[in-house]
Amino acid sequence: MMKHETAAGGIVYRILQSHRQPAVQILKSVRWLICQHSQHKGWVFPKGLVGDTQEGESYEEAALREVEEEGGVKAGIVQKIPGVFDYIYTFKSERIKKTVHYFLMEYLSGDPKDHDWEMQDAKFITEEEIRKLLTYPSERKAFDRAVKLYENRDLGMSS
Secondary structure (H helix, E strand, O other): OOEEEEEEEEEEEEEOOOOOOOHHHHHHHEEEEEEEEOOOOOEEOOEEEOOOOOOOOOHHHHHHHHHHHHHOEEEEEEEEOOOOEEEEEEEOOEEEEEEEEEEEEEEEEEOHHHOOOOEEEEEEEOHHHHHHHEOOHHHHHHHHHHHHHHHHOOOOOOO
């Protein structure tokens, strides 16, 4: 029988605004948080097990905690990214199915350099760079949905 884990995480954006840029340029000045895992070296979004440190932890609480631990930053939830994202991995010869609930989040404060030991790197980069670096198909799918939500967030089109 396969073990099952439930995780939550955040896809965090940060708007870099310059007073010299016209409003049209604001979309180009968005950066997204990405982390490089210490063990498998894959580029991922910060996420982790729900309830591993606190019993009764909600998906939202777990996602915010993981963004702070693995990404080094505090963020606020904008909305849940529709769907759940499943993948199977092997750890110590045991196959594990992980289901991840992602949230679109806006950066509030902090520095990605303050990430924990689980990540060897964390940084804000452009959408194009994210698309080149992301390691896993389930995270690419989540990112596609996050970008759509981000682009529609001020248009009253959220689900």
